[in-house]
Amino acid sequence: MNVVVLMSTWQGERLVEEQLRSILDQLPTGGRVIVRDDGSTDETVARVQALGDSRITVTCGPNVGFVRSFFKLLDAAPDDADLIMLSDQDDVWLPNKIERAAAHLAPLQDKPALYCSRLRLVNEQLLPLGLSPMWERPPSFRNALTENIVTGCTCAINRAALPLARQYGDPDRIYFHDWWLYLVIAAFGQVVVDREPTILYRQHGANAIGMGSGMERYLAILRFLRKKNWVHIMYEQIENFRAVHAAELNAVDRQLLDTYFDSRRPTTAMRLLITPARFRQSLVGDVLLRLLLLGSWITGRGLISRPR
Numbered sequence: 001m002n003v004v005v006l007m008s009t010w011q012g013e014r015l016v017e018e019q020l021r022s023i024l025d026q027l028p029t030g031g032r033v034i035v036r037d038d039g040s041t042d043e044t045v046a047r048v049q050a051l052g053d054s055r056i057t058v059t060c061g062p063n064v065g066f067v068r069s070f071f072k073l074l075d076a077a078p079d080d081a082d083l084i085m086l087s088d089q090d091d092v093w094l095p096n097k098i099e100r101a102a103a104h105l106a107p108l109q110d111k112p113a114l115y116c117s118r119l120r121l122v123n124e125q126l127l128p129l130g131l132s133p134m135w136e137r138p139p140s141f142r143n144a145l146t147e148n149i150v151t152g153c154t155c156a157i158n159r160a161a162l163p164l165a166r167q168y169g170d171p172d173r174i175y176f177h178d179w180w181l182y183l184v185i186a187a188f189g190q191v192v193v194d195r196e197p198t199i200l201y202r203q204h205g206a207n208a209i210g211m212g213s214g215m216e217r218y219l220a221i222l223r224f225l226r227k228k229n230w231v232h233i234m235y236e237q238i239e240n241f242r243a244v245h246a247a248e249l250n251a252v253d254r255q256l257l258d259t260y261f262d263s264r265r266p267t268t269a270m271r272l273l274i275t276p277a278r279f280r281q282s283l284v285g286d287v288l289l290r291l292l293l294l295g296s297w298i299t300g301r302g303l304i305s306r307p308r
Contacts, residue, residue: 001102003031004081006073008066012089013043015202017051022093024053031055031098033087036073039063044089070152070177074165082109084162086178088153090202092126097198101156104192112161112189114181117154119201126200135281139191141253144183145261146234146279146289150191152178154199161185173240175233183241187253231296232305235263239304263303269293 005023009016023033033053037045037060048058061072070086077084083102087093101115119132135149143149155178157165164184174180185191238261246257260272272279273290280286296302 001028002078002080002082003028003085003098003102004077004083005031005033005085005087006070006077007033007035007087007089008038008069008073009035009040009044009048009089010038010063010066010069011040011042011044013040013047015090016044017047019087019089019091019093020048020051020053020056023087024051024055026093026095026098027055028098032057032078034073034076035059036061036069036076038066038069067174067177068171071166071168071171074162077162079162080159081162082159084157084159084165086152086155090204091153092200092202094120094198094200100194100196100198104194105156105158108190108192109158110160112164112185113158114150114161114185114189114191115154115156115194116150116178116182116191117194117198118196119151119154119199120197121203122200124202124204126202129203131197132201133281134195135193137281139182139186139193141183141186142256142279143281144179144186144191145238145257147281147285148176148179148182149193149281150178150182151201152176152181153201154194155181157181157185161189164188167244169240169244173236175228175237180237180241183237184245187241187245187249229296229301229305230292231303232301235261235303236305239263266303269297269303273297 033056035048035056035058037058039062045058045060048056085101104115105113118134121129121132123129137143139149165181168174168180182191242257246254249257260268262268273293278286280289
C-alpha cells in the first residue's frame with residue numbers, strides 16, 4: 001500500500017523528532033512523509049533533516065498558517081497514493097495507527113472516504129489526561145454543517161477522496177482544514193470514526209487549538225469563543241462550500257442547505273434557531289449553537305464577517 005503522511009511544521013524543534021520517529025517506525029515499505037515547514041525561524045527544519053531518513057521529503061515555504069499549509073500539502077500529495085494521512089508536529093502516533101486507518105478504509109476504496117479516530121489526551125510529558133469524546137451519533141452531512149467531529153491529526157483519506165480534498169475554493173473562508181474535509185467528504189462520500197484512540201495528543205500552551213476531556217472540553221470551547229466568532233467561521237465555510245459544491249449535492253442535502261444555511265436569506269437562520277431538528281452530537285451542543293446564533297444576531301455581527 002502506498003502510504004503518504006503529510007506534516008505541516010512551525011516552530012516545532014522540541015517535539016518534531018519524537019513525532020516523526022513514531023510515524024517512521026510503522027511506515028510500510030514504500031511509504032513517504034512529506035513535511036512542509038511553514039516559515040519556522042527555529043531549528044525545526046534542521047531537526048527533521050538530521051534524522052537522515054530518505055523517506056522524508058522537506059519543503060520550506062512562507063508562513064501561511066496551518067490551514068493553507070495543509071492545503072498546499074494536499075495539492076502536493078502524489079496522485080497514486082492509496083492512503084493519505086495528516087500529522088501534527090508535536091504528538092506521538094500509537095504503533096497501530098496506520099494499520100487501523102488502512103483497515104477501516106479498505107472496504108471503501110471505490111468511494112471517497114475519510115477515517116478519523118479518538119485521541120488519548122496527554123500532557124507535554126505524555127502523562128495521561130483522558131480521552132476525547134466518543135460521538136454517539138454517526139457522522140453525517142447534517143452534523144458537518146454545524147460541528148466538527150474530525151481531529152485533523154487523526155485523519156486519513158483514500159485515493160478517491162484526494163480530488164475532493166483539493167477542491168477547497170477560497171481558503172480564506174476556511175478556518176479549520178479538518179472541518180472542511182469532514183463537510184466535503186460527508187457530502188459526497190463516507191466518514192468512518194474509530195472508537196479506539198490511535199494517537200497521544202499533547203495538550204500544551206502552543207497548541208493551535210487543543211482539546212480537553214469532560215468539562216475541560218467546554219472550557220476550552222469558551223476560551224476559543226472569547227477570541228473568535230464561531231457563527232462567522234461556520235457560515236463562511238458553508239458559503240464557500242455552496243460556491244464550490246452546492247450544484248453537485250443530492251436533492252435532500254441541497255434542500256437542507258437552502259432551508260437552514262443561506263447567509264443571503266436571514267430567514268433561514270431563524271428557521272435554524274427555532275427548529276426542533278438536531279444538528280450537533282449532543283443536546284448541549286445544539287443549545288450552544290442556537291445561543292451563538294442568537295448572540296451574533298442580537299449584537300448585529302451578522303452571519304458572515306464580510307459581505308459577498
